[in-house]
Amino acid sequence: MSEPLLLVTSSIAALGALYAINARQLMRGVLGLAVFFIALAMLFAQLGAWYLAVGQLFLFVGGVVTLFVLAFNFVRTPIQHSGSFWPWMVSMLALLSLALFLPFSFATPQGISLTTFAAEMFLQYGWILNLALLLLFSAIITSQYLLEDT
Amino acid sequence: MIEYLIPAPFLLVMIAALLWPRRSEYVGYLGAAAGLVTLALVYLTWRSGTPGGELEWFAVAGTMFTWSVMVDQLSLLLAGIVAGIGTFIFLYSVGYMDASEELRRYYAELALFATSMLAVVMSANLFQLFFAWELVGVSSYLLIGYWHDRKTAIAAARKAFITIIIGDAFLLAGIFLLWKGYGTFAIAPILEAARADTITTIAGLFIIIGAISKSAQFPLHAWLPDAMEGPTPVSAFLHSATMVKAGLFLVARFLPLLAIAGLSPVLIIIAVITIIISACMALVENDIKRVLAYSTMNQLAFILLAFGLGATVAGLYHLLNHSVFKALLFMAAGVIIHLAGTQDIRQMELKLGWNVLAVTTAIGALALAGLPPLSGFFSKDAIFEQILHTGNAALILVFSIAIIMSAAYISRWYLLIFRRNGSVAHVHWQMRAPLPILAALVVFGGLITGMFYSWWDSSASASLFAGVLSTILALAGFGIAYAIYWRGMDINWLSRSSMAEFFRQRFLLDDLGSALASAVQGIGKAMVWVDTHIVDRTVVGVGHMLSAVGALLRRFISGHPTNYLFAFVIGFIIIIITLRFVL
Amino acid sequence: MIPLIASMVLFSIGIYGVLSKRDILRITISVSVILGSITLLLASLAQNSGNYSFILFIWAVEVMEILVALAVFLYLARSEKKDINDLQQLRW
Numbered sequence: 017m018s019e020p021l022l023l024v025t026s027s028i029a030a031l032g033a034l035y036a037i038n039a040r041q042l043m044r045g046v047l048g049l050a051v052f053f054i055a056l057a058m059l060f061a062q063l064g065a066w067y068l069a070v071g072q073l074f075l076f077v078g079g080v081v082t083l084f085v086l087a088f089n090f091v092r093t094p095i096q097h098s099g100s101f102w103p104w105m106v107s108m109l110a111l112l113s114l115a116l117f118l119p120f121s122f123a124t125p126q127g128i129s130l131t132t133f134a135a136e137m138f139l140q141y142g143w144i145l146n147l148a149l150l151l152l153f154s155a156i157i158t159s160q161y162l163l164e165d166t
Numbered sequence: 167m168i169e170y171l172i173p174a175p176f177l178l179v180m181i182a183a184l185l186w187p188r189r190s191e192y193v194g195y196l197g198a199a200a201g202l203v204t205l206a207l208v209y210l211t212w213r214s215g216t217p218g219g220e221l222e223w224f225a226v227a228g229t230m231f232t233w234s235v236m237v238d239q240l241s242l243l244l245a246g247i248v249a250g251i252g253t254f255i256f257l258y259s260v261g262y263m264d265a266s267e268e269l270r271r272y273y274a275e276l277a278l279f280a281t282s283m284l285a286v287v288m289s290a291n292l293f294q295l296f297f298a299w300e301l302v303g304v305s306s307y308l309l310i311g312y313w314h315d316r317k318t319a320i321a322a323a324r325k326a327f328i329t330i331i332i333g334d335a336f337l338l339a340g341i342f343l344l345w346k347g348y349g350t351f352a353i354a355p356i357l358e359a360a361r362a363d364t365i366t367t368i369a370g371l372f373i374i375i376g377a378i379s380k381s382a383q384f385p386l387h388a389w390l391p392d393a394m395e396g397p398t399p400v401s402a403f404l405h406s407a408t409m410v411k412a413g414l415f416l417v418a419r420f421l422p423l424l425a426i427a428g429l430s431p432v433l434i435i436i437a438v439i440t441i442i443i444s445a446c447m448a449l450v451e452n453d454i455k456r457v458l459a460y461s462t463m464n465q466l467a468f469i470l471l472a473f474g475l476g477a478t479v480a481g482l483y484h485l486l487n488h489s490v491f492k493a494l495l496f497m498a499a500g501v502i503i504h505l506a507g508t509q510d511i512r513q514m515e516l517k518l519g520w521n522v523l524a525v526t527t528a529i530g531a532l533a534l535a536g537l538p539p540l541s542g543f544f545s546k547d548a549i550f551e552q553i554l555h556t557g558n559a560a561l562i563l564v565f566s567i568a569i570i571m572s573a574a575y576i577s578r579w580y581l582l583i584f585r586r587n588g589s590v591a592h593v594h595w596q597m598r599a600p601l602p603i604l605a606a607l608v609v610f611g612g613l614i615t616g617m618f619y620s621w622w623d624s625s626a627s628a629s630l631f632a633g634v635l636s637t638i639l640a641l642a643g644f645g646i647a648y649a650i651y652w653r654g655m656d657i658n659w660l661s662r663s664s665m666a667e668f669f670r671q672r673f674l675l676d677d678l679g680s681a682l683a684s685a686v687q688g689i690g691k692a693m694v695w696v697d698t699h700i701v702d703r704t705v706v707g708v709g710h711m712l713s714a715v716g717a718l719l720r721r722f723i724s725g726h727p728t729n730y731l732f733a734f735v736i737g738f739i740i741i742i743i744t745l746r747f748v749l
Numbered sequence: 750m751i752p753l754i755a756s757m758v759l760f761s762i763g764i765y766g767v768l769s770k771r772d773i774l775r776i777t778i779s780v781s782v783i784l785g786s787i788t789l790l791l792a793s794l795a796q797n798s799g800n801y802s803f804i805l806f807i808w809a810v811e812v813m814e815i816l817v818a819l820a821v822f823l824y825l826a827r828s829e830k831k832d833i834n835d836l837q838q839l840r841w
Binding site: 725726727728729732736 | 752764767768833834836837838
């Protein structure tokens with residue numbers, strides 16, 4: 017339990033919450049909320065509650081923030097994309113597959129079976145890495161909105 | 167058994183009067199018949215010699231209330247007076263009252279009065295006496311204000327009732343004090359056990375006040391002159407012969423107690439003051455009935471004086487005689503009013519001659535003055551005798567002057583009404599008939615003096631000196647009036663003097679009473695002001711305050727959820743603080 | 750100690766956000782911040798015993814509440830009501 021780390025994480029959480037409330041654009045506010053949830057997860061991890069940290073990340077960052085984005089988009093006037101979306105789609109798919117298969121880069125070349133896959137996916141550090149990649153993926157998607165005026 | 171029925175005939179007349187379907191004259195005859203029946207009952211009761219008895223009525227908290235009747239000389243005397251004069255009055259009313267009016271109410275009230283008066287004199291316990299006493303006062307009020315479309319009559323009735331109620335309040339207090347002191351309401355045991363202590367004295371004083379209010383003595387006398395607003399038969403019955411005698415009856419009943427309590431001087435003082443002021447007021451009064459009212463006050467004060475001196479039998483004899491000749495005088499006055507059409511004696515001119523009216527009125531007037539051999543002489547002389555016995559020079563002087571004045575005022579009254587050259591006219595037989603009968607009673611009434619005294623087991627003491635002296639004094643009074651009003655002596659300097667004016671203003675006592683009443687009314691008005699401006703405003707103000715608070719609180723319910731959330735947070739903080747620091 | 754203070758600071762930030770913002774979504778975000786601060790508080794208090802499972806109950810309720818809030822928001826946003834002070838039916 018290192019004090020400075022706790023302090024840093026707490027201040028990140030506070031700043032994220034403040035930005036979430038005071039941001040001028042709603043989507044940026046949602047991102048601030050995501051930052052707040054992530055900092056909260058890190059605090060839980062530092063307090064020794066691993067499962068809480070993981071649950072926080074799954075439920076809130078992955079679920080609640082996504083729901084916010086969904087609700088917000090339902091009531092927004094649709095944004096006209098200029099140009100085709102194929103490059104964007106292909107790049108997203110590539111990133112997704114990269115995210116899914118990156119853990120296996122550390123696997124032994126014995127052969128890929130379901131058990132080894134599962135072992136790799138859900139073992140102690142593998143799933144954290146996986147989570148981080150999922151987060152990165154969702155971050156990349158949401159960052160699409162950063163580039164637009166909402 | 168008969169003694170319980172004595173009030174009954176008149177009660178039946180009252181019920182009959184209320185239910186009578188047609189011409190109400192016949193109720194008058196019925197009343198006269200009831201009077202005769204009652205007289206017969208009184209005679210039978212006297213003959214049977216019972217001392218009375220009681221019937222149980224109801225019990226409250228261990229005290230048994232009974233309907234009890236006491237039969238002794240006093241109650242039989244008064245009952246006989248009420249019944250006898252009542253007979254004449256009912257007959258007289260048939261002739262006097264205008265038959266076109268609705269008279270059932272009149273006869274009912276008259277019969278109510280007779281019933282309650284009989285109940286008063288026959289009752290043997292104080293509770294019952296008070297009950298009947300109040301009824302007497304109520305019927306007096308009703309009868310004075312009988313012509314209720316006359317404002318003066320209503321005012322007079324109210325004045326009478328209020329004055330009588332003051333006396334009644336004191337009487338009730340006295341009754342309860344006696345109950346507290348002697349433990350019973352029954353009269354005979356109280357009289358037997360009478361002793362001289364504070365409770366008896368105060369109770370006796372209160373009883374005297376109650377008696378004074380009914381008998382119009384100073385200071386509760388102001389209602390009697392105004393009570394003449396009622397019909398003349400009512401004045402004849404109530405306010406000369408019977409109701410005003412009720413107060414004196416009460417004093418006579420309780421005289422042993424009052425004597426032991428040492429209250430006789432009080433009676434004497436009240437009587438003397440009343441004699442003086444009523445005689446003065448009678449000399450300057452011009453209304454025919456009011457003069458007779460003042461003379462009633464005067465004569466009742468004579469009786470009270472006799473009681474105060476201990477000469478009970480003399481006083482009662484004068485009571486009997488006065489009832490007879492005063493009723494005669496009032497009935498004659500009623501006839502005179504019918505004939506002259508006015509009530510002001512200065513405007514009357516009836517013939518002074520040998521007609522029935524003039525002669526019977528003269529007999530009544532001379533009896534009042536106390537000239538022998540009329541009955542009034544014997545009774546007044548008896549009282550005068552007792553006064554001479556006391557040897558009190560002031561008292562003798564006052565009484566002598568009173569005899570002169572009473573002769574003077576009644577002679578003045580008579581001489582202003584009957585002139586040498588007046589008119590004669592005809593009245594109904596019902597009005598004329600009682601006059602000679604009563605006059606005969608007055609003339610021959612003196613013969614029963616001995617019998618009367620022996621009924622009370624005492625003897626009449628008469629001295630020639632007293633008789634001669636009182637006759638001389640009466641003649642002196644008559645002479646003065648004769649000189650002034652028949653011969654025309656000029657007394658303008660006297661009648662315009664401020665003293666005469668003071669007498670005319672009834673010694674300003676009425677004004678004193680009005681001022682007192684206004685003061686009490688002022689208290690009432692102050693209460694009303696307090697109630698309207700303070701109490702009502704407080705009550706309404708509470709409502710206003712609550713609605714103002716409501717209006718204030720209403721602004722918190724703005725409908726904006728932000729405000730609600732803010733209130734929620736504030737409340738939450740308060741709860742936290744309370745939980746942490748208070749509990 | 751620091752987590753306790755941090756949770757209080759975050760709580761007050763959340764209250765500030767609830768009371769001062771007029772946009773419904775922003776208020777819902779502030780509510781999520783409040784609940785997060787509470788879970789942090791509970792986690793720090795339960796550090797000694799290691800029983801962190803109570804927080805799961807709070808998460809369950811919180812997620813349901815956010816779902817319902819967003820559903821209501823979607824319903825209201827159809828009639829262009831995004832300001833919370835437009836919802837004034839419950840007044841005298």
